[in-house]
Amino acid sequence: MQNNTIRFIPFLLLCLIFIISGCSNSNEAQGSEEKQNNKDKDTTADVREYESLNGTIELPANPERVLVAVQDYVGDVLALGVEPVGVAGWISETSPYHKDLIKGIENVGENREVDVEKAMSLNPDVILTYDPNMYDKLSKIAPTVVIPLDYGYHDRITEIGKVLNKQEEANKWIKTFESKAEEKKQALIDANKGDIKVAIVELSAKDIYLMGKTFGRGGQIIYELLELEAPKPVEEEAFKKGWASISEEMIPEILGEADHILLGVRGDAEKMESTITESSLWKRLPAVQSGNVHPYSVDALYYSDAIALEHQLDQITAMFLK
Incomplete structure (x- = not known):
């Protein structure tokens, strides 16, 4: 009987080893699966659909x-x-x-x-x-x-x-910027300049351009944020496309109603500037005779991103309040 018991012990030990080994493999498999699931969750969290x-x-x-x-x-x-x-x-x-x-x-x-x-x-x-x-x-x-x-x-x-x-940052920037624009608009109203008509003109070596409200040059600030008007001919010519080219002969017709004119001169346009500003057609414009032509740097008003708009809002309002 004792011999039979002794012989049975190795068999029990072998069974025990198999059981322990099976549990270990099961735990490892479970752990591996959990790691993969966590990895999948992390990967999912790292991307989003737009x-x-x-x-x-x-x-x-x-x-x-x-x-x-x-x-x-x-x-x-x-x-x-x-x-x-x-x-x-x-x-x-x-x-x-x-x-x-x-x-x-x-x-x-x-x-x-x-x-x-x-x-x-x-x-x-x-x-x-x-x-x-x-x-x-x-x-x-x-x-x-x-x-x-x-x-x-x-x-x-x-x-x-x-x-x-960065939705929170975007909303904050818009709110702050539009609040500042309201203050500037009120400053113009207080100075009796809330209803002036403004035209934006830019000269190149060969062309005279009118600028609308979607092509930089302060158009969005002037016509949307400050809610100033463009002369009707400027609106008809330039607003749909964002800009328009006009001839020298069209100057009185297009700019005759403007109270203020912003004038930009590109680097290659010195000769054109002299030709236009010395012409009788230009000199007879009401805005010219009233001293309300405001030169602007093309580089300064070219852009219309958030940082540029912040600076331009101050600059343009200051032009009209002189």
């Missing part, structure tokens, strides 16, 4: 390496507290408002003509553009969002806030 003009795309939950492939949106991204890893265009050379803010940030090529290899080397996690023709190239590098250039500041900054997961 409804873009090109359909539903996945974006990082909180983009950290934003490439701005058009110079017009650089100031919007900066205003929301995000420093881009790369920007396009000549903004770092020309804009008085952005130069210091983007010093040291990589330039990735001409505006709307991004150097694809340089862009890839920056490893962006989101790319912003307004050019649908660049979408296919850029979207191969990183998730790319096309935001139309003709969006007003409110819609554009709201949308960029969604892309960057």
Whole structure:
């Protein structure tokens, strides 16, 4: 009997080893499954879906390496507290408002003509553009969002806030900016200048341009935020497209009703400036005779992003309050 018991002990030990081993493997499998589930949850939390003009795309939950492939949106991204890893265009050379803010940030090529290899080397996690023709190239590098250039500041900054997961910052900026604009508008009313008619004129080497309210040059500030009017002929010519080219002979007809004229002269337009401003057609304009022609820097009023708008609101209001 004792011998039988002794022989049975190894068998019990062997069974015990199998049981322990089975439990261990089960625990390891369960632990591995839990780790994978947690990993899947983390991955899911790191991305989100965004409804873009090109359909539903996945974006990082909180983009950290934003490439701005058009110079017009650089100031919007900066205003929301995000420093881009790369920007396009000549903004770092020309804009008085952005130069210091983007010093040291990589330039990735001409505006709307991004150097694809340089862009890839920056490893962006989101790319912003307004050019649908660049979408296919850029979207191969990183998730790319096309935001139309003709969006007003409110819609554009709201949308960029969604892309960057900075909705709170976007709403705060809009509220603060519009509150400031209301104060400026009231200052004009108090100075009996709340109903002046304003035209924006820009000269190039060969052309005379009228500017509307969607092509920079302070148009959105003047005509929407400050709620000043354009002369009817200016509105008819320039508002639909955002700008219009006119001949010298059209000056009295187009600008004759303007109380104030903003005049920008491009770098190659010195001869054109002399020709126009010395002409009798120009000198007979009421705004000219009243001393209400306000020269502006094309570089200063070219942009219409959030940072540019903040500066321009002060500058333009000061012009009218002189």
